[in-house]
Amino acid sequence: MPEPGTPEIPGAWTTGTLDQVRRDGRLAYLRLALETPFTHAAGQHCVVRLRAEDGYTAQRSYSVASAPGDELLELCVESMPDGEVSGHLHEEARVGDTVEVRGPIGRWFTWGGRTPSIAVVGGTGVVPVVSMLRHARALGVHDRLRVVVVTRTLAELPYADELLAHGAFVATTRENSVVDGRDRVAATPYPDEVAPLAEGVERAYVCGSPGFASYGVRLLGEVGVRRDVIRVEQFGPTG
């Protein structure tokens, strides 16, 4: 592993007020105004804590979708079976409600905008990479971040329209699609589809479930990306 950079200290807990709430099936897109905003790097996550009247709390980590510099903090929360926090955010939360937020966290899975990189992501693993893509767009360097997304169907993919609009290669595994004007039969990405995107990259990001992460690392290996430049973020069944 390369030497890490300067650590960034997460701030104290701050109050976040829900400014926008949009639900789409199993996904809830939340935008929060923080009482004490923090500056995050693209790819970082934060912790959300909910507090009951009697002081009982529950907290979970969520990747940040907003770009550094966005005045609101955007999260995309997947509804988990029996999820204590995701369940509340999906079924109960509404604009104006408050939660507690702490961040930014994680100085490893970050992209500063300079290093030519490829990201291979699946499911809600796209969220930190959405932040990276928005960051690339803001800097005008979108050619420095190539994104490969694997999803069963386009409908299940968080930020599908935004990813497609910004040139991500989206491989659907349960439905046929059209890529670059050509029909593509449902399949995981083929090495020859990924190889041109991996050309010249100096770093790679893989984010998804543990099973997906092993797959993503293997795929990158098949197209010649060295293991020691791969940064992995996995999320477990508790999200």
Place this chain on the structure above:
Amino acid sequence: MPVTRGFTGRRRPVDREGRLPPGQHDVGDGWPVLTAEAEPHLRPEQVSVTLDGLVATATTWSLAELQALPHSTYAGDIHCVTSWSKLGTRFTGVSLDVLLEAAGPLERATHVVAESVTGYTTNLPLEHVTGGRAWVVWDHEGRPLPPEHGGPLRLLVPHLYFWKSAKWVSRIELTDVDRPGFWERYGYHDLGDPWTEQRYVGDA
């Protein structure tokens, strides 16, 4: 502290009350996988652990040699800084006390840096890996430790957040300085006691 309108939460069953450190939740039978790097796939015969640095006799044990030492089992709870805890789980391996006794720590040794085959590192005070509080383990619940959980061999220091329990551990270096490891340099706490919520740099 702001209350979240409408949040009641799922209370823990009474028998588990008191076992969860602040801010943690119980994952039940689950065991999330969190790793920062590409997962290595090691055959058992490729695995060894070396104790070196400030010791009288730098020593390397193959997995087979470790397994020939007296075994001990940890049965208890583990806590990850990302807020999950797994309660009542069992690991078997060799106590670090046994390895340290063989290598003979020098008097001025105060810390250890555990290193993985991936290059991952984590630092611990020596007193936190002695006295029956740390192991190298190859067995979880009676089965070989799977690679995604650090198998064939990982460090186990269950009284601290689980990033201290380095997966795929290959070396434990004794030092007389506290040299921050991988996550410790990325803004995580130097010690990582879950009961006082030492999650990030600056936490008391």
